[in-house]
Amino acid sequence: MLRLAVALSLAAAPALAQTTLRIGIGADPNVLDPAQSGSFVERVVFSALCDKLVDVAPDLSFRPELATAWEWAPDGRALTLTLRDGARFQDGSPVDAAAVKANLDRYRTARESRRRSELRPVSDVVVVDPRTVRLVLSEPFAPLLSVLSDRAGMMLAPSVLPMAERIGENPVCSGPYRLTRRVAQDRIEMERFAGHWNAANFHFDRVTFLPLPDNTVRLLNLRGGQLDLIERVSPSDIPAIERDRRLRMVSGPSIAYQTLQFNLGNGPLGSRPIGANARVREAFELSIDRAIINQVALEGRFTPNNQAEAPGTPYYFSDLAPPARDPARARRILREAGFDRVAVTIRVPNAPVDAQVAEIIQSMAAEGGFDVKLEVTEASTAVAAVERGDFEGFIGIWSGRPDPDGNIAFWLASDGFLNRGKYLNPQLDRLFEQARAVTAVPERQRLYREATRIWLADRPMLILYHHRWFWAMRADLQGFESAPDGIIRLAGLRIGR
Known part of the structure; x- marks a missing residue:
């Protein structure tokens, strides 16, 4: 009211x-x-x-913004950017190579920066001349342009960086x-x-x-x-x-998707059954039906999905589709794991659609042996709680990135800035690193398929649907x-x- x-x-x-x-x-x-x-x-x-160094066009290609041109080194270990002539910050200072270097150095090294993992392969930022800057890489890094089209590519006036x-x-x-x-x-x-x-x-x-x-x-x-x-x-x-x-x-x-993230190791709540036991998370997934969520809460307008890439795109794997809902099997798995019923609290942003999705999950999961409590709070309050580990589950949106690395590694790599549940899997980390170092689509597909197979089995999060x-x-x-x-x-x- x-x-x-x-x-x-x-x-x-x-x-x-x-x-x-x-x-x-x-x-x-x-x-x-x-x-x-x-x-x-x-x-x-x-x-x-x-403004960002580069922007993303409607076809998900990259287009100029503060950088008007870019060129990869033949060995893939450097990216040279040509900056826009005449661009200025809102305090009147020029957007030049020195300013770009100051921003990128802050993003990749500052204690407060969440961009450090995104820019980890950048070993140096070199001012070539006032309108040219070169990003030197410790290894080839295919997602770099995608990273620079987001927050790591947003330039702030150097005058504010010390504060x-x-x-x-x-x-x-x-x-x-x-x-x-x-x-x-x-x-x-x-x-x-x-x-x-x-x-x-x-x-x-x-x-x-x-x-x-x-x-x-x-x-x-x-x-x-x-x-x-x-x-x-x-x-x-x-x-x-x-x-x-x-x-x-x-x-x-849309390249955005909705996810239910679990706390596996971020503080004491990570030791609750849903975070500590992969079998419990398997039972939870078997309790829900993504198609029902789409029909009831979303008027059938979105795309049920369990992967970070939308069906029909190059890095979606149809043979890894979600399991059919089976509450009886879910209850059996819980009993085998030593539980009669499992209580779990899920944080939900206070948007009506998110709340309705959560209520449908709550109802379906009850039939699978779960007593779900929903905590609906203002979105930034919920995010702050999740980041400090005050959650068992959290329903949130990921707006998507043009490169597959940005659609999954930010969430599940051990140093991913959205890995709020502190999921750790060294094998998955290695696969992400290998996929970043190659540009050939067939090889990247092979690596991401293996990575997808691993995290779908571990279930540190459940992707629910892709938006429109x-x-x-x-x-x-x-x-x-x-x-x-x-x-x-x-x-x-x-x-x-």
């Missing part, structure tokens, strides 16, 4: 001048520092705030909009950066992101004229949006382009028919 009251209050407020684009997002970002960031919604906000503990309060980047005000759990306000290299292609003077976890509340504010664009539309709301002539919906394929992206917006908002990574790119957006 409180969230609905807030929404109605917003709907009654006077409309902002239409030089402001108002975007409803599904959660409040935790930290606005690319080095420390770990959530999807932060990437949505960063798209306005921080590491405060960067998240006032990040100074090189993106098209600069931060002017943030009110936690309420709004993030930005204004257009006139010195941006592509400023002419950004048509709003200001952008405001409003975190509204409830899908219904986001849609209510869009229909009431208090928002112009919302992300992650609930599948159940799609028919109503399609009937509303004031609104327009855009959908597109749905955005809703006012009918006269033009220029929106669907992206498989789910990021809202503001270039070209304007009001007009």
Whole structure:
């Protein structure tokens, strides 16, 4: 009721001048520092705030952003980037090779950086000249461009780098909009950066992101004229949006997936049965049916899946499909493992769809011998708890990456920044390392198939389904382009028919 009251209050407020684009997002970002960031919604906000060295096109190819060209060394042990002439940070300083080196050195060495594992093969960053920087590698590293198209490629002004503990309060980047005000759990306000290299292609003077976890509340504010664009539309709301002539919906394929991660060794809760015993996790998987989750909670619009890559893509393996639901077998496995029933608590972000998915899992798992308790909290609160090991299971989203390494190793490698459950498997680590060092697709397929076989048996997490992206917006908002990574790119957006 409180969230609905807030929404109605917003709907009654006077409309902002239409030089402001108002975007409803599904959660409040935790930290606005690319080095420390770990959530999807932060990437949505960063798209306005921080340019990257390279961007990802709708076809998942790489396209220029701060770097206009790149070239691999013949032996694959160096990548040379040519930087954009005239690009500047929001404090007026140039985006030059020295600034890029300072950022990459922080990402790969700073204590607070979660990017260290992503950039581990980078042994040195060399300033060749003001517009040329060379990344020297200790070994060939096929995912490097993919890494540089995400947070490890976001450049901050060198003036703020010495203040590491405060960067998240006032990040100074090189993106098209600069931060002017943030009110936690309420709004993030930005204004257009006139010195941006592509400023002419950004048509709003200001952008405001409003975190509204409830899908219904986001849609209510869009229909009431208090928002112009919302992300992650609930599948159940799609028919109503399609009937509303004031609104327009855009959908597109997604590389994102939903996962249920378990705590295997992150503090005392990792010793609970679900984390300590792979047989218990096997029983849990046999208790659930991904197709039922898709039909009941997602209107059948998503893709049930147990792997990090979507069906039909080069690194999906059809012979490793999920087992059929079998609650009787699940109960038998629990008894063989020494349990009658197993209690497990699952943390869930306070988004209605996530909560409904969790409730369906709770109901199905009960038939397999599990007593599931759900703890539904605000998304950043849930993530913070998971990172400190205060969880047994956690339902979360991964927005996906163009390279398969970024879709699974971040979660399951021993040094992966999303390996919050502290899963350790040296054999899997070796396979990931070998796959990063080769570019030939058949060899990488062989290595990732073996890696997939291992982690599917260990079950440190259960992938539940692949998303499809749905955005809703006012009918006269033009220029929106669907992206498989789910990021809202503001270039070209304007009001007009």
